[in-house]
Amino acid sequence: MRRRSFLSLLGGTALAWPKALNAISRDLQAGGGPQDEAFWARVREQFLIPPDRIYLNNGTLGPSPGVVVEAVAEHIRRVASTFPPGVDWEDLKGSLGSFLGADPEGLVFPRNTTEAMSFVAQGLELDPGKEVLTSDHEHIGGLCPWQLVCSRKGLPLRTFSLPVPAGSSEELFDSIVGAISDKTQVLSLSHVTFTTGTRLPVEKVARVCRDRGIVLVVDGAHPPGMLELDLASWDPEFYASSPHKWLLAPQGSGLLYLGEEWRTRLWPTLASGGWDDPGLGAQRLNHLGTFDESRMAGLLAAVEFLNAVGMDRVEARVRFLRKRLEEGLRGMPGVEVVSPADEDLATGMVSFALDGVDSLALQRHLARSAKVRTRVISEYDYGWMRLSTHIYNLPGEVDRGLELLDDVRRNGLS
Ligand SMILES: Cc1ncc(COP(=O)(O)O)c(C=O)c1O
Structure with missing residues (x-):
């Protein structure tokens, strides 16, 4: 299905963010296959996440890219100064x-x-x-x-x-x-x-x-x-x-x-x-x-940002990263993956339990030792750890997450 972009329409206004987004859109025109790392590195640059943090909890809250933050700030600034007409x-x-x-x-x-x-x-x-x-x-x-x-x-x-x-x-x-x-x-x-x-x-x-x-x-x-x-x-x-x-x-x-x-x-x-x-x-x-x-x-601005990346590319990248994570988890003895293996049912979140390790203790360990953000599904007493993969994540972050889990599996929580 073709997505209609409203950028051309907004580009003619006094707003600054549509112009910034137009430039991003031009930069992201070519490439974008699920393993086109040069493309996805450019996407990651649009986010404010520091390079030493690994955010694997998009299922709770998605970090907005800079252009979205600017759109919000610009709106607040304009209302405070010149009372413009609101959002159309x-x-x-x-x-x-x-x-x-x-x-x-x-x-x-x-x-x-x-x-x-x-x-x-x-x-x-x-x-x-x-x-x-x-x-x-x-x-x-x-x-x-x-x-x-x-x-x-x-x-x-x-x-x-x-x-x-x-x-x-x-x-x-x-x-x-x-x-x-x-x-x-x-x-x-x-x-x-x-x-x-x-x-x-x-x-x-x-x-x-x-x-x-x-x-x-x-x-x-x-x-x-x-x-x-x-x-x-x-x-x-x-x-x-x-x-x-x-x-x-x-x-x-x-x-x-x-x-x-x-x-x-x-x-x-x-x-x-x-x-x-x-x-x-x-x-x-x-x-x-x-x-x-x-x-x-x-x-x-967020809709137009994802239109600029392209939802077909987004879904394929989300799936590529989740699959990498999931395969790593399935390959570790003592890990029980509770998310479906069938790609028709699988999405951008994978949940699992690590034998003999309390998920909340594991979550604290990952946050403190390596600045990795995760979610534990304590609801209904399930006790699973859930990891999400979105377009700002990089394969190296997935691999680092797997390495840390493997270390806990072998050596316990230190
Ligand atoms: C399936 C599902 N429904 C509802 C919610 C609640 O979302 P919100 O806090 O944005 O209302 C969440 C939040 O994680 C969720 O995962």
């Missing part, structure tokens, strides 16, 4: 819509996935006698909004288990669809689980839900900016995300996509002018009072 919402919706392959009119901009999922949970009419169904791999940001509404309304929130490690898309599909009952009104699922980085077959599940009148709510915190997406190809009813993760946008940039029928049906959680005007569609939910528009400037 049509540009923002158009740019994001094109990036996600989604109808721009369905886009809402809350602060994060947690808020987006809360908008959905609070805004649906849940029927007495029905249930909400979810998996045992949901993040609190996608789970607690349902806990809250279910406990308030006295409705069951039922959880089913996903296979670990998942062997195939069919196995995942069967475990999800097999858990649906005739009481299920809402199915809430991650697109990519935060626990093991497993890609769930939400597109296929969406078809089943549609046929059975079940509302599918997808927590898509991770895929935008990590995987090439074309939401229109499966037309989700609700898709929530956090562009401050893989899309490398500033903190507090959230996203909620509403399928067409819900744009007039979902109750807004926050009400301001136009909340009850069906003519505004999903845009009713964008009337949130005064808020920090600088993050929207940053979000737009």
Whole structure:
């Protein structure tokens, strides 16, 4: 799918960041294969990460490239000095819509996935006698909004288990669809689980839900900016995300996509002018009072930055680095990888346990001894270590991480 760039449009404005991004875009035109190290070294130069730090926790928060930081700062400076018109919402919706392959009119901009999922949970009419169904791999940001509404309304929130490690898309599909009952009104699922980085077959599940009148709510915190997406190809009813993760946008940039029928049906959680005007569609939910528009400037710059790199190149590089890491881990005795081996299910995050080593102690050791940032999945008592690979990571960093782990495996934590 061709991504529409809004850079040419923005280049004609008084803003400085689109001009800087145009130069980056020109510099990144040629090459960019997953092992084109000269290209990826130029990409890394766009980030502020010091060379002695190894950041393997993009799954929690993505470090913005310099041009995104500049877009935010420029917006704040301009507002403080000359009160210019704000960010153009049509540009923002158009740019994001094109990036996600989604109808721009369905886009809402809350602060994060947690808020987006809360908008959905609070805004649906849940029927007495029905249930909400979810998996045992949901993040609190996608789970607690349902806990809250279910406990308030006295409705069951039922959880089913996903296979670990998942062997195939069919196995995942069967475990999800097999858990649906005739009481299920809402199915809430991650697109990519935060626990093991497993890609769930939400597109296929969406078809089943549609046929059975079940509302599918997808927590898509991770895929935008990590995987090439074309939401229109499966037309989700609700898709929530956090562009401050893989899309490398500033903190507090959230996203909620509403399928067409819900744009007039979902109750807004926050009400301001136009909340009850069906003519505004999903845009009713964008009337949130005064808020920090600088993050929207940053979000737009982040989308255009990834467009300049090219999402096909991004996904291939993310996968190349993860595969290198994963193969290294699988080759180490005593390491149990819980992420899927199948490339259709694998993403930019790999989780594992090291026999006899507590993951939290390992995390502290890596941070203190070598400035390596990781994430431990303590939730649900899983206790796995999770590593993420994004475009600013270099193969040498992956190898260094593996070396450090191998040292702990052989010699224990010192
Ligand atoms: C799958 C998933 N959902 C939701 C969230 C919550 O994201 P946020 O804090 O941006 O709301 C996270 C955060 O890591 C996540 O991994």
